[in-house]
Each structure stands twice: as C-alpha cells, then as structure tokens.
Amino acid sequence: MKLQTPKSIRSLVVAGCVSLLSVTGVAKAADSTQPIVIPIHNWSSQIVMAYVIGGMFEKMGNNVEYVPADSQAVYESIRNGDVTISHEVWQSTFGKSFYNAMAKGGVIDAGTHSATTLEEMGVPTWVIEKDLCPGLPNWEALKDCSDNFTTPDSGGKGRWLEGPQSWHGDLMPERLEALGLADKWTVKFAGGADALWTELAAAKKEGRGTVVFNWTPNFTDADGFTFIEFPEYTEGCRKADGGDGRCGSPKGWLKKAANYKFPKTHPAAYTAFTKLDFTTTQIGQMAALVDTDKMDHKDAAAKWLADNEAVWMPWTK
Known part of the structure; x- marks a missing residue:
C-alpha cells in the first residue's frame, strides 16, 4: 500500500471539499464586511422596519449601520452609494424621486411589498x-x-x-x-x-x-x-x-430600492432583501408597537423579529 504524504492528504481534502461544494451548490461569494447602510426617516413603521431588516442582516452575519436621512433626498444618497437601501418607497410621495434617481443610474428596483398604500x-x-x-x-x-x-x-x-x-x-x-x-x-x-x-x-x-x-x-x-x-x-x-391640483392621492405600491452595487457586494443580503415582503397588517403591527404600545423603535423591532421568525427566516435561505 502506498502511504499518502501530509501534502498529498491536504490536496485530497481540498479537492474533496471543492467537489462537495460544486455538487451541493453551497459555494457562494461571501457578503462584504463593509456595513449595509440603512436610512432612518421620521415615521414609526419605517424606523421599526429599518431595525427589523438590519436585525435580519445581522443574523446573516452582516455588519449594519443606521443613518438619519431625508425621505426625498435618500434616493440620491442611494445612487451615490452613501446609503445602501430604502425599504419603504411610497408611490404617491416618493415615486418621482425614486424614478428620477433610477434614470440617472445607480439605483435599482428591489421589488414590491404585498401591502398597497x-x-x-x-x-x-x-x-x-x-x-x-x-x-x-x-x-x-x-x-x-x-x-x-x-x-x-x-x-x-x-x-x-x-x-x-x-x-x-x-x-x-x-x-x-x-x-x-x-x-x-x-x-x-x-x-x-x-x-x-x-x-x-x-x-x-x-x-x-x-x-x-x-x-x-x-x-x-x-x-x-x-x-x-x-x-x-x-x-x-x-x-x-401641469394639472389644476384638485385631485386626491392615488392608491399605490410600496417598493424597495437598493444601490446597484448591493447585489455584488452583499449577494446573500441582497437576495434576502428582494424576498422580503410585508403585508398591510404586518406594517401596521410594527407601527402599533411604537405608537400604541409605546415601545422604543429598537425594542419593537426586536420583539417583531422574535415573534415572527416563521415570516423572515425563509427570506434568508
């Protein structure tokens, strides 16, 4: 019997691991260690959801940073790479700013929530x-x-x-x-x-x-x-x-936006973000934890994550 040298054994182990990864499809580019920057605006559901999404990203092993941001100017910040995502893009109020930033380049549409607005x-x-x-x-x-x-x-x-x-x-x-x-x-x-x-x-x-x-x-x-x-x-x-201004507001969509580099720098987090999808009831519940139950935004997010693992965990898979 031919004895294997330590070097040849290491080679076999590495080859075996590579083979296993290629068969199982587990080998994926790792998310960057650079923080995912999430904006904080000035209404409860947006703030709680920011910490919910950030908590989900952190559970996936990502670094997260939260920054105060103007709710109209944030799309320019995303386009320029100063902010990574926006998770509550309301059609009536922010749709124009969102599409203007997309037209300039640097912002991508990351999907639409089930909730209508x-x-x-x-x-x-x-x-x-x-x-x-x-x-x-x-x-x-x-x-x-x-x-x-x-x-x-x-x-x-x-x-x-x-x-x-x-x-x-x-x-x-x-x-x-x-x-x-x-x-x-x-x-x-x-x-x-x-x-x-x-x-x-x-x-x-x-x-x-x-x-x-x-x-x-x-x-x-x-x-x-x-x-x-x-x-x-x-x-x-x-x-x-160009109209007379008499009209009311339209019912609309609620979208998610991301910097165009996000899919490459944080592929796993980006995939989870595209899967993320909240209903009208879920968003109302997040707001109620603060505005009715008087919880701190971060505590409300922690409670929502703990109570709803069956909702968000599949997005991370």
Whole structure:
C-alpha cells in the first residue's frame, strides 16, 4: 500500500471539499464586511422596519449601520452609494424621486411589498359618527363645516394638519386653493409623525374636529380612520405635473430600492432583501408597537423579529 504524504492528504481534502461544494451548490461569494447602510426617516413603521431588516442582516452575519436621512433626498444618497437601501418607497410621495434617481443610474428596483398604500387627508371615524362635518367622507362637505375644525393657530379657519413639508411640499395648500376651500381652511405642517398622533389623541380627548394627514398601512387602520374622498387622481392632475391640483392621492405600491452595487457586494443580503415582503397588517403591527404600545423603535423591532421568525427566516435561505 502506498502511504499518502501530509501534502498529498491536504490536496485530497481540498479537492474533496471543492467537489462537495460544486455538487451541493453551497459555494457562494461571501457578503462584504463593509456595513449595509440603512436610512432612518421620521415615521414609526419605517424606523421599526429599518431595525427589523438590519436585525435580519445581522443574523446573516452582516455588519449594519443606521443613518438619519431625508425621505426625498435618500434616493440620491442611494445612487451615490452613501446609503445602501430604502425599504419603504411610497408611490404617491416618493415615486418621482425614486424614478428620477433610477434614470440617472445607480439605483435599482428591489421589488414590491404585498401591502398597497394610500396617503391622504382624513378624519378619525368618530368625527363622522359625531356628525361634525355632515357629508364626509365626500370632500364637498368641507365647504360647510370649517367652524368645527378651528384651532388657536388657524386664524379662524378650519385646519388641515399636514405632515412635515419635506414630505409633499405645497401639495395640500395647492389642493385647498384648487378646490375653492382656501377661504375657509388653512394648512399647517407638523414637525413629524408623532405630532399627527398627538393631535389625534388631543382632539379625541377634547371632542373637537380634526383633519390630519395619514396613511395606510398604519396603526390607525385598527383604530378607525376615514380618508376624505377628493376628485379622482389621474396622471398629470397635480399642479407640479401641469394639472389644476384638485385631485386626491392615488392608491399605490410600496417598493424597495437598493444601490446597484448591493447585489455584488452583499449577494446573500441582497437576495434576502428582494424576498422580503410585508403585508398591510404586518406594517401596521410594527407601527402599533411604537405608537400604541409605546415601545422604543429598537425594542419593537426586536420583539417583531422574535415573534415572527416563521415570516423572515425563509427570506434568508
């Protein structure tokens, strides 16, 4: 019998490993040790989901970094490589910025969530039940009920409390003008999502009317919220697109975006990101952990990951 030398034994072991990997298909490029940079915006579901996705990436062995980012400018940051992904691309608010960045190159569409979206002005359902604006949710009811929606900062007019101006610019003031409501209503901008929820709680406690910007999926889906029905959205109906600005918001998709290098630098993480798919209910649950249960965003993400391994673990396979 011919004895194998240590060198020849090592060669056989290496050859065997290579053969096994080629048969099983396990051999894959390893993800980079460079951090995956995830943006943090200013609404609860986005922040909780950021930490959920980051936690998933970390479970896969990746390094993750979180950075505050403007929700419109983030697509340029992704294009330039300063941010790696965006996981809540809302069609109505961010679709144009997303597609503009894609057209310049450097941003890729990483798929669409099952959840469908709507971003619109509306009222808590109890406002309708109390008949504070007869005829709602039809927008024309707003012509005759503004007195029930005045606030100390509204100059005697009814108030629409919009989100931060960075979200939609002058979309809502332009709509008021276009609908002929500006003599009875005014738009004020909230500093962030928390201010919207504070207003909802205060109005309910005081029993007064309130019109606020909201969206679905959100925790308010379970609380009872009614979106106002404005003239139907059509392509080009907004003033910024050459229209008269009367139209409401469209129902839309919720997408994911990524830097074009992400599939090469982090192939496993990118594959998991493309598989990642949240429903309206799941996103609302994430927001509720913070806005209803008053958990910290990171703690909420940790709880969601622990409670939903059957949901996210298959994405990592």
